[in-house]
Amino acid sequence: MLRILKTDACQPDAAALKEAKRVLLAGGLVIVPTETVYGIACDPAVPGAMEKLAAAKGRDGGKPVARLAADGAQVKTAATHWNGGLEALAEQWWPGPLTIVLETRDGWTGYRVPDHAVAVGLAQACGRTLALTSANLSGEPDTKTAQEAIASVEADLVLDSGPSADQAIPSTVIKVDGGKIECLREGKIAFADVQARFFKGLNPEG
Incomplete structure (x- = not known):
């Protein structure tokens, strides 16, 4: 019941x-x-x-x-690879409406x-x-x-x-493979903003 x-x-x-x-x-x-x-x-x-x-x-x-x-620490532990771009995304939007698909020991898995x-x-x-x-x-x-x-x-x-929420807007879903980032579904966060933050995290001096 x-x-x-x-x-x-x-x-x-x-x-x-x-x-x-x-x-x-x-x-x-x-x-x-x-x-x-x-x-x-x-x-x-x-x-x-x-x-x-x-x-x-x-x-x-x-x-x-x-x-x-x-939290991001649970995700970092599960990920096969972790880099500055992912760290930047986690710092900016976690907690928040961003799902990140990463490679893990169990295959590609999305985390939020x-x-x-x-x-x-x-x-x-x-x-x-x-x-x-x-x-x-x-x-x-x-x-x-x-x-x-x-x-x-x-x-x-x-x-x-x-x-x-006032509007049922789902999370933005991205896939990160090393230094590459792909939008699987654009939701509450604009992919352009996610992409910019990711590459800034990869190249903080750039």
Whole structure:
């Protein structure tokens, strides 16, 4: 049975985060707010959790799912390569609406550090990155309230902290391969700004 836990957007309730962690460790799905849209998360380390997430989204289980990180340090540890450009992006837009696709030991994976205390608090509580995707059926509009997310996807627990944003604008998604940067989806942050910051970080004296 779906449970809804109300929590403050700026100071999330520790008991709510603890319960969400318990659900995730049991292989369940949790709807969680971010500063852009509501998302649905699972623990990718739990067998069967990623398949359950794909089924809830109604999409091919082989499609990549971004990871929710508590901070840039978690991402840096997972990345195969890290450089000054990535460091500059992390300093400028994490936490924030930027997803960076990097090469890791498990292949190419996207990472995001949302500018939202509930989402970051959940990743901190779990002690590792979580799989996070938008809380809507594939092809359907993004959701910006817990009620919209509940109506769109099936989950085991909902962390409801009110509307995520006035406009449900998703994160900008980029791919970084060494000194090359590619825009996979332009969202809340203009790619031109991301690109300029990346190359300035690579060549600080340039």
